[in-house]
Every structure is written in C-alpha cells, then in structure tokens.
Amino acid sequence: MAQRKKVPSTVVRRLPKYYRHLSDLLKEDILRISSKELSQRMGITASQVRQDFNFFGGFGQQGYGYNVQHLFDKISSILGVNIRKKLIIVGAGNLGRALANYKNFKNRGFDLVGIFDVNKELVGQVIDGIPISHFNNIDRFLEENSVDIGILSVPYDETPAAAQKLADCGIRALWNFSTMDIRLPHDVAIENVHLSDSLMVLSYKLNHKLSGD
Amino acid sequence: MAQRKKVPSTVVRRLPKYYRHLSDLLKEDILRISSKELSQRMGITASQVRQDFNFFGGFGQQGYGYNVQHLFDKISSILGVNIRKKLIIVGAGNLGRALANYKNFKNRGFDLVGIFDVNKELVGQVIDGIPISHFNNIDRFLEENSVDIGILSVPYDETPAAAQKLADCGIRALWNFSTMDIRLPHDVAIENVHLSDSLMVLSYKLNHKLSGD
C-alpha cells in the first residue's frame, strides 16, 4: 500500500480535484464508480485516473470499479486532510484578514488558532473570535501551542525574515501569499500562491481568446 | 514577431514569473541580463528561458543577452497587462469583499468598477469606494460600462448560473474563486482558482516531508 516511487507533482496536484469530485459523488449517494465514469466527470482520461491511483498501490477491484467512500477515505488520508490541522496567519493586512474570515478552510479540516502582525494599531482587534497578537510574541505562542501551518500574508520586503522566523520556531509548512517566492533550506513544506499570476494568465487568455486550461 | 505555433500552457504559466523577476531587475537598475543569469535567479535552466522566449520570436541579441526594459515591455504586452483592465466582483461574501479590498491588483493594471450580490442586506454597502449593487441590475450595468473581467466568488450551487449570466452579458473572461469549476462552451477565457486545493497540496507536502514544487 506504500507508494512504489516518488509521486510526480503533476499527480499530487490532481489529488485535490479527485477529492472534490469524490466528495460530490458522496453527496449524490453514489456508492461505486468506474475509472471511465470518474474520468468523464473530471474531464481527463480513464487511463490517467488508473495510473494516478496506482502510484499509491491501487484502490479498485477488477470488474467492479472503485468504492466511492473507500476511495475518498484513501485520498483524504494521502492528502492528510483526515486529521484536523492548526493554522496561524502572519500579516493581518487586507489579504490576511480576508483569509481569517474565509470559512471554507474549517470545512476542510483546518482551524485558525492565531493571527499576528507588527502593526500596533491592529493588535488587539478580534477577527472571527481570534485576537490579533503582536508578531514579537510569536515565539512564546508557538512554544505553548502546536501549530501545523503558517499562512504568510506580509509585504514583499518582510517575506524572507518572517518565513525564517516561523521556520526557526518550528513551523513545518508555509502557505505563502506574499508576492515574493520563498525557498527555505530546511525541511519546510512551502506552497507559494500568486493570485496576480493567475490574473495575468487570465489576461493572456483573454488577449489570445483561449478558454480552458 | 507573431508567435510561430500555439504556446503551450506550461510556457504561459511561466510568463508572470518572468514578469515579476524582470520587474525586480528594473527596480535594481539592471539594464541587461543573459539567459544564464536570469535562469539562475528564477531557478530554471537557461535553455528553458531561451526556448520560452522563442515561442514569441526571440527578444535577445547574440553576444549581448536581453535588454531588461525591452524584455519586460514585450512580456507585459503578451500578458496584456500594458493596457488597464476593468473588473467586477460577483458575490460579496467574505472572499468577494476581501478581493475588493486587495490593493495589489491596481498596481498590476486592474481596476475594480463594480460589486454585485443577491443579498439585499449587502446592497448599498460601500467597499473601497465601490457600492455593492444588486445582481439583478447587472445587465444594465454591463450595457453602460465596458468590463473586461468578471470575478466570481459565489456559493457552489450558484456558480453555473452566475457564470452563464455574465457570459450572456458579454463578459469574455472569468476569474473563478468558486469551489465549482466552470466550463463554458463559448469563447470565454476562464481561470479557476481553488485556494483549498493549494492548501491540501501543502498538507500533502507536510505529510510527506517534501518542500519545493
């Protein structure tokens, strides 16, 4: 059941899409599905579905297909979303406050437990029940609380220092919304999100009258 | 100078990254750069840099390299970010209001000109100088105002209808933050953004102790 070889990142990036579609199937009370049906719903090939799952050992049964609940559980567990995770937000500007208010994360098993900023004007404000603390106090907070993921929404210039600080305090995963990419030497998982990159790609597609992906 | 063949989406998705790094170089007053230097800054190969640019005809000069300003202008123009674009937001929930407050878009040449929602409680509220209007009035608004891009931040179930409505009103590009992918039959450019997909990929990386991309 352990994966045979390193899973390509193309496959990893499809896993949340499987997760979403399987979640839909569960809501529709569909108990089993073939790679063909699933692939049609997702707009990919049946071959790709089977190849993807076989990186993890295969979840189906010949002649039957896949049990939706079982497949969903397996993929949830591979993604690690079967265990709730704790988040903090560093940088309570517009984007940071927006993310703090975004309810969907809770549905997916992610709980916000702290918000930090260097701006004294913001410290003390409460967002969705969580008070904003000063970034200087983050060491102590992280000593007293186990946190899985740090969300970075700080200005460009502050990005490297903030990232380094969190890594030094033992954070093992950073979700980075800053416009500067971060790359840390240690074993810290990083996901750089560039919203304006996506907007520029849309602008390109619009310019070149191209839809789809 | 026109592109030789269809530009692969892998190349298109790298263009904003070139844009960002060239923008940095301009700030540092660097006038010229070789594919080798640029590639090192970006963490890709020099070959890839030259291959990418040659999809658009090549922007350099043998023995010299690339003029940073010229290259930046070319890529801006390919991305269409040299001409300001008008945006509206449909769906003024947490995410919609957050996007409305996000100042970075303005810097990249995107101007918010309208916000719409079906919730009467929200209609009339003003965000960053833009009042929230009722979605029923969108036809008239789009007749009277030229809008380039519609940002969709509506609930799952309302996604297809909202997307269709915007397309019917002549919007040619949709930036979709809904959890449901949209695919329209017409010539509408679509960019689906799934924030929680990205968070789940981070969770995967954390689980499997993998950094980088």
Added chain:
DNA sequence: TAGATTGTTAATCGATTAACAATC
C-alpha cells in the same frame, strides 16, 4: 462462467535539457 473493469506494461506525445552553428 461470462462480462466488466482494473492494474500494469508498452507506445506515444510533449516538455525540458543539451549542443552548437549563427551572429552580434
């Protein structure tokens, strides 16, 4: 059992990297 559909190997396609002649 017969039919269906997976798991897996082989073939194809596309993207990245390497190499080098062209040329500034």
Added chain:
DNA sequence: TAGATTGTTAATCGATTAACAATC
C-alpha cells in the same frame, strides 16, 4: 577580430494515452 550569448535543432526525459492480460 575574438568572445559572448543567442536562436534553433537534436537528444533526453517525463507524463499521458493506449492496449491488454489478470482477475473480480
């Protein structure tokens, strides 16, 4: 000119698709 570096072709690598034997 000599040196540097592109533009472009060729080689390699990886991902997707096709095919089919295994098996439920």
